[in-house]
Amino acid sequence: MTEHDNIEYEVEEDFLSGLSASLIGTSIINQVSGEDELTKSPTDYLGALQDRIDFLKAAHEGDADLLETVGRAEREFYGELHAAFASVIGCDQSAMGLDPDQAVTYKRKIASLYNSLVRDRYANVLGLLYNHIFRRRKAIAKEMKPSVDKKDLSVSVLRRSYRNFDDVVIIHLLDEVIDGVVDEHMSMDDFLQLVGIADGDSVDGIFYAETMEGLDVDDPFGFYVGPILDDPNMRCSLESELATKLTAVFERK
Numbered sequence: 001m002t003e004h005d006n007i008e009y010e011v012e013e014d015f016l017s018g019l020s021a022s023l024i025g026t027s028i029i030n031q032v033s034g035e036d037e038l039t040k041s042p043t044d045y046l047g048a049l050q051d052r053i054d055f056l057k058a059a060h061e062g063d064a065d066l067l068e069t070v071g072r073a074e075r076e077f078y079g080e081l082h083a084a085f086a087s088v089i090g091c092d093q094s095a096m097g098l099d100p101d102q103a104v105t106y107k108r109k110i111a112s113l114y115n116s117l118v119r120d121r122y123a124n125v126l127g128l129l130y131n132h133i134f135r136r137r138k139a140i141a142k143e144m145k146p147s148v149d150k151k152d153l154s155v156s157v158l159r160r161s162y163r164n165f166d167d168v169v170i171i172h173l174l175d176e177v178i179d180g181v182v183d184e185h186m187s188m189d190d191f192l193q194l195v196g197i198a199d200g201d202s203v204d205g206i207f208y209a210e211t212m213e214g215l216d217v218d219d220p221f222g223f224y225v226g227p228i229l230d231d232p233n234m235r236c237s238l239e240s241e242l243a244t245k246l247t248a249v250f251e252r253k
Helices: 011-017 023-033 045-059 064-089 103-119 121-135 137-147 153-161 165-172 174-183 188-198 203-213 220-229 232-249
Strands: none
Touching: 023 045, 023 064, 023 103, 045 064, 045 103, 064 103, 103 121, 121 137, 121 174, 121 188, 121 220, 121 232, 137 165, 137 174, 153 165, 165 174, 165 232, 174 220, 174 232, 188 220, 220 232
16 A cells, blocks of 8 residues: 555556546646646645556566556656646756656656655745745845834834844744845756755755756746745745744744
8 A cells, every 4th residue: 555545547548548638647737737726735646646657567567568558658648747847847848858768767857846846846945935044044134124113012022032133023024035035036056056955955856956957947946936925825824834944943032
């Protein structure tokens, strides 16, 4: 049993008719293209599909016809998924540095894009914002201080709780701080460095960075965090969790 066994679909029919037309295939494409509503923890449909593919290949190792059918459907679907990612990023497929002839690496990189842009996007955006704000909190607070009314009741409450006034400024104006970070139009080099820090140099983070590095994306940080911050419900949840993470490390009185 795996975490994906509760996701049901007609295996034989799906592989014969093409995975992109199947329920699970359509669900994956919709997640990538943004047709599905954003959630904090999207269902890992691609992981479920790959689990089933791997199971079928292992269970029917001696059935050449079935293996050919499954393999062909798998290759075609990953190609369609590649095209969907290219469309979302706004580039030609050839510009993404993904080689279908290198089957194992190709699938792993597509899966990493799925994890980075779909499955783990909310958590990654939270990590990116946390790391960026925490690393630059003194400079951010210096810029924002003139707009803080020290007599404001909420500011007074925060000042009684936190030793550093810079931290008070960050929490009090967190909404504006987030907007300011996004408006910075971070360079690709800075963004890739931040991805590595936030993602702990994980396999997904490295593959995503490799893919993005060769693309002509004007505002990589805005591209990545935009879909989360543009959704009012997701933004509200993100700000709440970000405040919790920041206040957990700010020095209290």
